[in-house]
Amino acid sequence: MSTSTTPTGFHESTPVPGPGSREAAHRRLVAGLLQRQGAALVFLAVMAVAWIVFPGFGTTGNLRTLALQSSFLAVIALGMTLVIISGGIDLSVGSVYALGGVLAAYGSRWGFFGALLLPLAVCGLIGLVNGLLVARTAMAPFIATLATLLFARGLLLAITGEGATTYKIDNDQVFLEIGRGVLFGVGYPVYITLALFVAGGVLLRRTRFGQALFATGGSESSAVLMGLPVARTKIMVYVLSGLLAGFSGAMTAAYLQSGVTVIGVGTELDAIAAVVIGGTLLTGGAGTVIGTLFGVLLRNVIQNIINQIGTLDGNFQSVVSGAFLLVVVVVQRTLSRGRR
Secondary structure, eight states, X not given: OEEEEOTTSOEEEEOOOOHHHHHHHHHHHHHHXXXXXXXXXXXXXXXXXXXXXXXXXXXXXXXXXXXXXXXXXXXXXXXXXXXXXXXXXXXXXHHHHHHHXXXXXXXXXXXXXXXXXXXXHHHHHHHHHHHHHXXXXXXXXXXXXXXXXXXXXXXXXXXXXXXXXXXXXXXXOGGGHHXXXXXXXXXXXXXXXXXXXXXXXXXXXXXXXXXXXXXHHHOHHHHHHTTOOHHHHHHHHHHHHHHHHHHHHHHHHHHHTBOOSSTTTTHHHHHHHHHHHTTOOTTSSOXXXXXXXXXXXXXXXXXXXXXHHOSSOTTHHHHHHHHHHHHHHHHHHHXXXXXX
């Protein structure tokens, strides 16, 4: 205890933090750091081991392929991160992703802007419907986005004649550069993804929208009492999720030079897994975009290692991913209790 003299001449005691309180604060700090940056630490460790054990893993070609393949899922996972931080979930992103690719290929007949704006407009509209259903009708996000999942997949099949028609993008289309362009040996999708993640980080940490997003996910009732625009925040976050999923589909169409109808099945689960692995809490109110990026990379590195082994069945990837996700969720809950 320390004493100080008040303006009136009386002495008052000021509590001095003891060793126990310092240790508790230190444990909370470490638990929070591990929860937010655990994916990055595990990613670096797995990369180091794979680099040493598998000679083909660290080659320039393999790393470029790994980064390019991760970029498409990472864009979808970025939107999913925002949704989960708000306390929601978006099951429609896989179908919206596939629909965006088909619409991009279909719209390429009208040039670059047709190929880009058509999927963004339709997928953004689907996100708007999700947001209105969740924010204005108090419908559970699981139900609302499950309905739009079925709608997006049905619209995709209607446009392609039950999947019988595959729309191609002509070789002379400038739009192909979005998916196939290369700068310094690295594909354009990687640079686009990094730029989107930087923008997402700024949006979360440096804007009122980001503050409202964390507050809404942490405690919606408290956010309402604080006067925050909860409904508008929810609507905007689902619109962003739809736009990002549609844009990722457009990039994939540019990379494949066609609108493939069979992609996107289960992609929503991959995005959710990457977000959770990256440290974002499924209960909402906490998360980082950089954690999600490392979550996507870690997931794809594990799959790449399985491919490097060569003797394991491809289905084993799902077994490893599921087991790893289960471990991450358990560790997250343990760390959350440690922080409290």
